[in-house]
Amino acid sequence: MIPPIRSPISLEEKAALEKSSDAAQIEFCNVTKMYGQVTAVRDLSLAIRRGEFLTMLGPSGSGKTTTLMLLAGFDMPDHGDILIGGKSVAAVPSYHRDQGIVFQSYALFPHLTVRRNLEFPLEMRGMKAAERTKRVNSILERVHLREFDTRVPSQLSGGQQQRVALARALIADPPLLLLDEPLSALDRNLREQMQGEIKSLHQEFGITTVCVTHDQEEALTLSDRIVVMREGRVEQTDTPETLYDWPATRFVANFMGEANILENPCFRIEADERQSPGTVPMIRPERICITSADKKVADKDYRQSVTGTVINMIYAGPLRKYKVSVGSSVLVVREHVSSGQHTFRAGEAVRLDWLRSDVRFVAT
Structure with missing residues (x-):
């Protein structure tokens, strides 16, 4: 008999699960996957904690989707x-694994209503009609689709189809939820809305969730931890805050957002952190303040200042982005737009300053 949908877990229960001694629910142990002469995943070792939301992030060809397919049982590792x-479970096929999966295309049955799409996996498990109805009604309420249960997928918006796909993945209360580029087909506003929906459902159900995406903002918003992959290997695994603020390598720094890599700058870098061999200094664009060139520097003991010339300014709604030439170097600066704020134009002399504590050193 399939158990009822679990009650929402509290934040305290979730924290206890993550800290427990048996927290590692999923383990990749030196996994390698080859496609002919191409190594898609190379010697991957990774532990995923019970109840966490882990995202695999990387460019096309990094091995993130292959890793998810191996975990789902649609592919088998070579080593x-x-x-x-x-x-x-390396040799266990997908249909023998207890997991919920949401595909990039949603994979809903086009000829079945929302209700029938949700009932189908329960029928395959032999659940009685009365229990199926109760289970479907419950999950429809949780994803706010109760009034759409008689519609077919073509009569739903992209966001509604996505919620049906999530509901179908969760309805049998699996211990593991896999998401393959779940929001890539949605426009920006809808994508942001669905990020909130997915995060809320994860907090409510407490299911160990593994997501694959190439969208950095999506990964930062949803994840407890992020695995940045490159050419089949793990480049860095950490919390979203640490990955963004303390990237280990130049690749991670650039992939997790814009980064000013200060390699061979025309000015001496001052930093609180000591530079290690084989590293270059980096500072995020939003950590740099831009002011008029003749404005006095505050907190000289804690800041570094340089002067330069604006190359161009890009207005992006809540943000302005400047490119500024400082000798032979070009620095990118991002600032939030506020009322009464001066806008610098191309050719204008400016001063850039930043806290020395905001300088990071990343491996080349």
């Missing part, structure tokens, strides 16, 4: 092992 709950 290494995959453990779920301490048991090897």
Whole structure:
């Protein structure tokens, strides 16, 4: 018998799960996957904690989707092992794994109503009609689709179809939820709305969730941890805040957002952190303040200042982005737009300053 949909877990319960000794629910142990002569995933070792939302992020060809397909059982590793709950599943096909999956295309049955799309996986598990109805009504309420249950997918918006796909993945209360580029087909506003929906559902259900995306903002918004992948390998794994603020490599710094890589600048870099061999200094554009060139510098003991010339300014609604030449270097500056704020134009002399504590050193 399929258990009822679990009650929402509290934040305290979620924290306890993450800190428990058996927190590692999924483990990749030196996993390698080859396609002919191409190595899609190379010697991957990764532990995913029970109840966490982990996102695999990277450019096309980085191995993130292949990793998800291996975890889902749609593909088998050539070397290494995959453990779920301490048991090897490397040779277990997808249909024998207890998991919910949301595909990029949603994969809803086009000829079935929303209700029938949700009932189908329960029928396949042998659930009785009365229990199916109760379960479907409950999940429809949770994804705010109760009044759409008689519609077919073509009569729904993209966001509504996405919620149906999420509901179908969650309806049998699986211990594991897999998301393959779940929001890539949606426009920006709808994507942001659905990010909130997914985050809310994850907090409510507490299901271990593994998501694949190439969208940095999506990964930062949704994840407890992010795995940045490159050429089949893990480049860095950490919390969203740490990955963005303390990237380990030049690749991560650039992939997680814009970064000023200060390689061979025409000015001496001052920083609180000591530079290690094989690293270059980096500072995020929003950490740099832009002011008139003749304005006095405050907190000289804590800041570094340089003068330069504006190359151009790009207005992007809540933000302005400047490119400023400082000798042979070009620095990008981002500032939030506010009323009464001066807008610098191309050719205008400016001063840039930043806290020395905001300078990071990343491996080349």
